[in-house]
Amino acid sequence: MSSSNQKTPKFPCVDCHTDCCKEYTIFVNAHDVYRLSNGLNSKPETFLELIGAKDYSLGIKVEEGLVDLALKQKNAACEFLEEFDDVFRCTVNDFKPGVCKSYPFEMKNGELSQMSDIMCPTDWDLTGFKEMMVPHLQKDESEWKFYDQLVNEWNLTHAGQPLSEFLKFMLEKVKLCLK
Numbered sequence: 001m002s003s004s005n006q007k008t009p010k011f012p013c014v015d016c017h018t019d020c021c022k023e024y025t026i027f028v029n030a031h032d033v034y035r036l037s038n039g040l041n042s043k044p045e046t047f048l049e050l051i052g053a054k055d056y057s058l059g060i061k062v063e064e065g066l067v068d069l070a071l072k073q074k075n076a077a078c079e080f081l082e083e084f085d086d087v088f089r090c091t092v093n094d095f096k097p098g099v100c101k102s103y104p105f106e107m108k109n110g111e112l113s114q115m116s117d118i119m120c121p122t123d124w125d126l127t128g129f130k131e132m133m134v135p136h137l138q139k140d141e142s143e144w145k146f147y148d149q150l151v152n153e154w155n156l157t158h159a160g161q162p163l164s165e166f167l168k169f170m171l172e173k174v175k176l177c178l179k
């Protein structure tokens with residue numbers, strides 16, 4: 001419940017040069033791709049890049065190789081990062097990937113905590129962001145579990161087919177689970 005006495009916690013992003021959007025490869029899962037595809041009204045191929053999979057057991061086995069899915073980059077940053085009057089902003093804020101919303105938080109022993117070695121210029125107010133971040137992190141974790149199971153199913157039943165088929169398979173699974 002909100003009250004007029006509650007203060008909105010300060011977002012360190014306001015005073016930041018969005019280093020996280022420039023330094024990290026943004027890996028995405030099925031729900032991320034579904035939301036981006038709908039939000040942009042674009043095919044996933046237009047914003048996805050294939051990265052060689054680091055984990056053999058979890059990589060997607062497609063005709064193109066053993067891969068993971070990530071957002072494309074432009075000018076050494078995420079392609080959705082744009083500069084307006086010397087300020088960098090995410091242009092897909094309403095449907096940005098779960099990892100972007102999560103950063104720099106994580107759950108540790110059931111408690112909200114800040115990742116170590118963060119790029120943010122200041123520490124975050126964990127108490128102030130708890131109500132917002134805990135449900136998000138729980139949802140994000142379940143979406144990654146769903147994705148891992150989906151990739152596993154694909155690898156067992158469709159390995160070696162083209163990426164375009166995997167993307168159709170993946171989006172269909174998300175649609176079914178959201179019904």
Ligand code: SF4
Nearest residue numbers: 012013016018020120
């Ligand atoms: S590095 Fe931290 S403060 Fe800067 S934009 Fe990313 S999340 Fe925000």
Ligand code: SF4
Nearest residue numbers: 021078080081090100
């Ligand atoms: S989607 Fe938005 S928040 Fe995520 S890396 Fe790209 S610009 Fe940054």
